[in-house]
Amino acid sequence: MATKVIENERTAMAQHMTRQPDGPGKRIGKKGEISGIGKVAPGGAKLFRERLPQIQAEAAYWETRVGTVHDFRVTLIDDDTRILFTIVFDGDFKPYVADILNEAAPWLDQIFLGVWDGFKGTNDRKSVEELLSFAFECDLFFVRNPDVTVRDVAKMQRLSGAVAELFDAAT
Amino acid sequence: MADTTTLTTHVPTLEVSDIQATVLRPRPSPYLGQYVILRIDDAAQGREMLRRMIPHVAPADEWWVPSLAGWLGIAFTFEGLKALELPQASLDSFPIEFKQGMAARAAILHDVGGNAPANWEYPFGTTDAHIALAIYAQNEQDLQRVLELARRTHHDLAQISVVYRMPFGELPEGRNPFGFKDGLHNPQIEGSAPAAHGGSDAPIKAGEFVMGYPDQLGETAQAPIPAELRQNGTFVALRKFHMDVAAFRRYLREQASSSEEEELLAAKMVGRWRSGAPLVLAPDRDDPALGADAKGNNDFSYADDRKGLKCPFSAHVRRVNPRDALKDDIVDVDSHRFIRRGTNYGPPLPEGVLEDDGAERGGVFLLIGAHQRQQFEFVQSQWVADGNFISHGTEQDPLIGNNEGDGVFTIPKVPVRRRLHGLPRFVAVRGGEYCFMPGLRALRWLAGLGEDAEQTASH
Numbered sequence: 188m189a190t191k192v193i194e195n196e197r198t199a200m201a202q203h204m205t206r207q208p209d210g211p212g213k214r215i216g217k218k219g220e221i222s223g224i225g226k227v228a229p230g231g232a233k234l235f236r237e238r239l240p241q242i243q244a245e246a247a248y249w250e251t252r253v254g255t256v257h258d259f260r261v262t263l264i265d266d267d268t269r270i271l272f273t274i275v276f277d278g279d280f281k282p283y284v285a286d287i288l289n290e291a292a293p294w295l296d297q298i299f300l301g302v303w304d305g306f307k308g309t310n311d312r313k314s315v316e317e318l319l320s321f322a323f324e325c326d327l328f329f330v331r332n333p334d335v336t337v338r339d340v341a342k343m344q345r346l347s348g349a350v351a352e353l354f355d356a357a358t
Numbered sequence: 359m360a361d362t363t364t365l366t367t368h369v370p371t372l373e374v375s376d377i378q379a380t381v382l383r384p385r386p387s388p389y390l391g392q393y394v395i396l397r398i399d400d401a402a403q404g405r406e407m408l409r410r411m412i413p414h415v416a417p418a419d420e421w422w423v424p425s426l427a428g429w430l431g432i433a434f435t436f437e438g439l440k441a442l443e444l445p446q447a448s449l450d451s452f453p454i455e456f457k458q459g460m461a462a463r464a465a466i467l468h469d470v471g472g473n474a475p476a477n478w479e480y481p482f483g484t485t486d487a488h489i490a491l492a493i494y495a496q497n498e499q500d501l502q503r504v505l506e507l508a509r510r511t512h513h514d515l516a517q518i519s520v521v522y523r524m525p526f527g528e529l530p531e532g533r534n535p536f537g538f539k540d541g542l543h544n545p546q547i548e549g550s551a552p553a554a555h556g557g558s559d560a561p562i563k564a565g566e567f568v569m570g571y572p573d574q575l576g577e578t579a580q581a582p583i584p585a586e587l588r589q590n591g592t593f594v595a596l597r598k599f600h601m602d603v604a605a606f607r608r609y610l611r612e613q614a615s616s617s618e619e620e621e622l623l624a625a626k627m628v629g630r631w632r633s634g635a636p637l638v639l640a641p642d643r644d645d646p647a648l649g650a651d652a653k654g655n656n657d658f659s660y661a662d663d664r665k666g667l668k669c670p671f672s673a674h675v676r677r678v679n680p681r682d683a684l685k686d687d688i689v690d691v692d693s694h695r696f697i698r699r700g701t702n703y704g705p706p707l708p709e710g711v712l713e714d715d716g717a718e719r720g721g722v723f724l725l726i727g728a729h730q731r732q733q734f735e736f737v738q739s740q741w742v743a744d745g746n747f748i749s750h751g752t753e754q755d756p757l758i759g760n761n762e763g764d765g766v767f768t769i770p771k772v773p774v775r776r777r778l779h780g781l782p783r784f785v786a787v788r789g790g791e792y793c794f795m796p797g798l799r800a801l802r803w804l805a806g807l808g809e810d811a812e813q814t815a816s817h
Binding site for chain 1: 465739
């Protein structure tokens with residue numbers, strides 16, 4: 188049974204937690220999270236490790252195109268018998284699933300096809316739904332700067348670079 | 359989980375004689391008409407009404423033929439299909455947003471605060487809205503004829519009641535209440551000639567808008583079941599908006615120092631001048647000739663306006679139909695299009711008036727598509743009610759966003775962008791429903807449900 192929070196100077200900074208409007212996943216401000224655990228297919232662990240260098244090298248390309256993912260982790264756990272993914276992202280999750288599947292299919296298939304037991308590929312929408320039905324929300328969630336999105340960070344970086352340039356020119 | 363799709367690659371011809379005219383054909387201009395919402399308290403009477411109604415439902419191939427006095431479209435809410443006693447397996451096979459209804463999707467659609475379903479007009483968002491009729495005509499006499507035909511379908515059926523009736527009509531020069539030329543653009547649907555609008559955008563696969571045909575992914579809908587029900591059917595997101603024209607004019611007056619600047623700000627918010635001329639093609643001043651050119655006023659892209667200096671990223675038309683503006687993003691713009699059938703209601707606010715006269719005025723939109731979650735719901739939640747997709751944080755659509763006096767609107771400019779603050783809610787949601795708009799054969803199937811059940815039971 189949940190115990191009551193004892194108010195003190197530390198709880199004064201507690202963040203306002205909400206949930207995704209359309210499925211599992213905690214949310215603080217603009218940032219949301221979701222995770223999933225599946226079984227590793229026979230031979231999947233070996234396949235995953237063979238593909239990993241290429242998947243890793245292409246990660247920045249694909250996730251930059253998606254444009255809303257803060258971090259994404261995939262790892263084999265329990266002696267390579269299970270696979271875990273976790274994502275922290277901006278905004279709503281479900282509306283973008285179809286677009287991400289359409290556009291990042293080759294990369295996602297490299298990660299999950301033949302590795303996640305039962306997954307038949309991103310072009311099999313039923314299989315994708317099944318994979319997503321394993322998604323769950325975390326128990327504890329913290330994000331720093333909950334209202335700052337990936338795009339906001341990129342914009343602030345550009346701005347801060349431009350301001351620095353301006354100051355440099357002025358001195 | 360039901361398999362909802364199969365893959366097909368051929369390009370079929372649309373069965374325009376079976377698809378309702380409202381789906382494929384633009385309303386006439388000038389137009390007037392009425393929306394009517396009915397409640398069914400007895401399934402047999404509901405089906406009897408449907409049997410009588412079907413001969414008057416306009417198919418897309420009989421589009422304003424001289425023999426038709428007007429044009430009647432019919433659609434059903436999930437509550438309506440339940441009231442007609444659609445078999446449970448069929449009810450279960452409908453998409454989640456349709457089953458839940460638009461009011462239940464308020465958090466997703468950002469219908470909160472003043473736009474929350476608690477503030478909607480009856481019967482929107484209640485279990486009393488079952489069947490929606492959209493009746494269009496070219497003049498009052500014709501409209502009365504069609505309304506009378508509709509009335510006769512249920513006048514002797516005590517368990518059918520009219521729970522809502524709303525007249526609408528065209529405003530002078532085909533403008534919307536804010537004074538902008540209306541209904542300028544819709545997607546081109548592959549195989550649905552004649553082209554409804556001009557423009558250079560590539561046709562979109564019919565399956566995005568009508569079930570029974572391949573969509574952009576080459577998939578053909580496999581739900582709802584049975585096939586007889588879904589073939590040539592689609593979904594309609596019906597939205598009724600109130601437009602606060604006086605507030606819009608006052609805001610422009612406050613932010614601008616001349617009437618020319620007011621017009622420019624208004625155009626920056628919309629993405630088009632009042633004539634319909636797009637900012638991308640006419641960035642500095644209105645071009646009424648271009649506005650009147652149905653092909654020319656849609657023949658543009660954002661390729662030459664990557665910084666939004668002509669048309670702001672946040673402008674209404676650039677948000678709801680970004681064309682090629684998001685081509686570097688992962689989003690597949692063509693899968694987020696819908697057909698828009700807009701009508702206006704209420705009198706125009708006289709020119710120059712800055713105080714609200716208390717009159718109800720606004721628009722009712724039928725947003726039509728086979729995948730509402732990807733279409734209306736995506737556009738509303740991601741592109742209208744948020745700004746992250748254009749790196750604008752929580753900035754909403756300046757015209758139809760759910761701003762509560764704290765809205766902002768960014769206008770890119772050199773050397774420094776201009777940002778307007780304190781935007782109020784110019785457009786308020788008065789109600790909405792998700793409806794299923796079946797093909798004509800499917801309407802007959804629905805009307806025959808009871809007979810089928812009796813036949814099945816007697817065998």
